[in-house]
Amino acid sequence: MRAALLQLTSSDDPAANLVTVRAMLREAAGQGAGFVLTPEVSNCVSTDRARQTAVLRPEAEDAFIAGCREEAAALGIWLLLGSVAVKSDPPEPRFANRSLLIAPDGGIVARYDKMHMFDVQVSETETYRESAGFAPGDRAVLAQTPFGAVGLTVCYDLRFAYLYRALAQAGAVVLTVPSAFSPGTGPDHWQPLLQARAIETGCYVLAPAQTGSHAAQAGKTRRTYGHSMAIDPWGRVLLDAGTEPGVFCVELDPGAVTEARRRLPSLTHDRAVRGLA
Numbered sequence: 001m002r003a004a005l006l007q008l009t010s011s012d013d014p015a016a017n018l019v020t021v022r023a024m025l026r027e028a029a030g031q032g033a034g035f036v037l038t039p040e041v042s043n044c045v046s047t048d049r050a051r052q053t054a055v056l057r058p059e060a061e062d063a064f065i066a067g068c069r070e071e072a073a074a075l076g077i078w079l080l081l082g083s084v085a086v087k088s089d090p091p092e093p094r095f096a097n098r099s100l101l102i103a104p105d106g107g108i109v110a111r112y113d114k115m116h117m118f119d120v121q122v123s124e125t126e127t128y129r130e131s132a133g134f135a136p137g138d139r140a141v142l143a144q145t146p147f148g149a150v151g152l153t154v155c156y157d158l159r160f161a162y163l164y165r166a167l168a169q170a171g172a173v174v175l176t177v178p179s180a181f182s183p184g185t186g187p188d189h190w191q192p193l194l195q196a197r198a199i200e201t202g203c204y205v206l207a208p209a210q211t212g213s214h215a216a217q218a219g220k221t222r223r224t225y226g227h228s229m230a231i232d233p234w235g236r237v238l239l240d241a242g243t244e245p246g247v248f249c250v251e252l253d254p255g256a257v258t259e260a261r262r263r264l265p266s267l268t269h270d271r272a273v274r275g276l277a
Contacts, residue, residue, distance in 0.1 A: 001147040001252045004033035005208040007228045007241045011215040012046035014055055014064045021064075022071045028247045029075040035147065035252075036072075037080040037208045039228070040155045040180040041097065044085050045210060048219025049133055056095060058087045059111075065100065073106030078145060082178020082208050083114065083154050085134075094135040099152045099178065101143045109145075112152035113137025116160055122184035130156070140166060148173035148254055151203070155179040158193050158207075161200060168201035169267055173257045175203045179224075180210040186225030191237070199235035202260040202267065204252055206230050211243050233260035 006024050010017045021042060028036045043064040046052050059065060065084055072079040079102040088096045097114040115138070117131035140163060141152045151167030151174070158177050167175060175197060181190050198205040211226030228241035230250040241248045261267065 001035060002031070002033045002249055003035040003037065003206060003230070003252055004028035004031065004247050004249045005206060005228045005230065005239065005241065006036065006038045006247055007209055007211050007226060007245050008039050008042060009212040009214055009245050010039075010042055010045045010210060012044050012048070012051050012055065012217055012219070014043045017043055018064045018067045022067060024247050025068070025071045025075060025077070025079070028249070029077055031247065031249050033077065033249055035078040035080070037176060037178060037206055038082045039208045039210045040083045040178045041085050041210070042081055042083065045180060045214040045222055045224075046216060046219060047222050048216070051216075051218035052085060052095060052133065056085050056087050058089070059098065062086055069102055069106040069108070072102045072104065076104045078102070078104060080150075080152075080176055080178070082176065088135055092135050094133055096137075097130075097134045097154060099154055099176070101150065101152065110141050110143035110150075110152060112141035112154070114154035114157060115140070115163070116156045118156040122182055126182065126184050128182075142167055142170050142172055147252065148257070151175045153177055155181065158197065161197065164197045164201050164203075165267070168203050172201070172203055173254060174252070175201065175205045177205060177207040178209070179207055181225040183223050183225045186227065190225060190227060191229065191240075194229050194231050195235045195237070198231040198233060200266070202233045202257055202264065204231065204233060204257065209241070211245060233257045
């Protein structure tokens with residue numbers, strides 16, 4: 001299976017972002033990719049709640065999602081919309097940060113709402129309160145595909161190892177980590193965490209990322225770290241996309257998962273933890 005990771009610099013204009021993504025999907029399919037992944041908030045990168053309220057839509061009414069489903073069907077590819085920001089169903093007033101897995105017929109086969117909210121103060125000048133605008137999901141999601149079971153996660157989830165272990169023990173062979181990672185933490189944490197999740201689970205880890213400075217019609221301009229990555233089940237880096245937008249392909253071998261778990265079967269070695277107060 002050839003997978004393609006799209007590295008984007010999405011703006012806060014979903015219509016413009018759709019034009020970019022559709023062209024990149026065609027490029028990825030032209031390079032032989034059967035599974036294409038986009039980053040977190042592919043449809044709209046914005047720090048302004050009023051702007052989000054004005055341009056975001058419920059999933060069923062979202063033109064970005066509809067356009068990507070149409071493109072996936074036309075190309076006959078599996079597509080992970082790493083995440084899209086959408087309006088939640090009432091009475092929840094906050095948005096959802098939702099990952100969608102789309103089949104080659106354009107149907108949505110899995111939905112995952114990001115569970116862990118990025119509420120942090122990275123530095124004196126970089127603070128995030130994701131939970132103020134987005135409602136956290138409450139369940140893990142494992143999706144079945146012809147190339148194996150895929151465990152869906154999003155960005156800040158990466159720091160919570162128990163989620164990835166649970167997905168792997170439930171059958172995942174590929175873990176997806178679409179992200180809009182902070183430049184304040186990316187240089188020190190991004191690659192080591194991705195490698196750790198792969199090593200701990202014996203899974204492929206595919207992490208398409210937003211990158212650069214994101215154009216904004218309202219609110220502050222946001223910057224993201226880039227470096228979309230693919231890690232193999234032994235923890236080796238197969239792909240580091242750097243900081244430029246583009247389409248980046250990688251080959252996946254299901255046999256590598258079997259071999260890594262044969263050599264290091266730690267998923268079967270859990271022990272109950274006792275003795276803590």
